[in-house]
Amino acid sequence: MHKSISNLVSIQNELKSGSQQSLNPKIIAVSKTFPLEIIQPLIDHGHTHFGENKVQEAVDKWKSVKDKSSQIKLHMIGKLQTNKVKYVIPLFDYIHSLDNLKLAEKISKEQHKTNKFLKIFIQVNIGLESQKSGIEPNNLQDFYNKCVNDLKLNIIGLMCIPPQNDVETYFNEMQKLNNLLNLKELSMGMSADYMQAKKYGSSFVRIGSKIFGERS
């Protein structure tokens, strides 16, 4: 069996064996920096959710794969510039990194042009870190209202990359924010902390190195 498949299967088993109070999160295999030859065994194994963080790399790698298989779901998880939105809408199924109003307006406009509507997460700067993107919790309700009421975006949940010192506190806060907004999905948890994320109701964990190995 290919290494990436056995890695995926053991993560799936670990998630299943954890606390049963919450649902099992779906695993997004974060394939950024890895070429398609490395990803292909997971596709052949039947895995469907994949994450990328660079638009051009994703177009090059995934365009023909997605043309052949409508099963594959692609998640944009990286910082998104407004001038790249026109390439994201046709290729991707989810955006996890909506973090400002200009971007929201651009996504809304492009979606109406192409009549394709993606599932979108609002990225939250849950640790109020200056080097990280995301809407601050205090501005979240207002930003959410604009996205939904004015721009008609399909906001399905919140996403975060928490500070590494105390992830459970931040995951807990994210779960509360998600509940306040009555959102169903929650995108949090990476290779180092997916079990903690599950504990606080994550519905999508984004896992790269623990599946594919360290990135160079």
Ligand SMILES: *Cc1c(COP(=O)(O)O)cnc(C)c1O
């Ligand atoms: C790279 C990346 C991941 C995956 O990180 P690993 O630690 O390799 O699992 C998850 N989320 C985002 C936003 C990323 O950029």
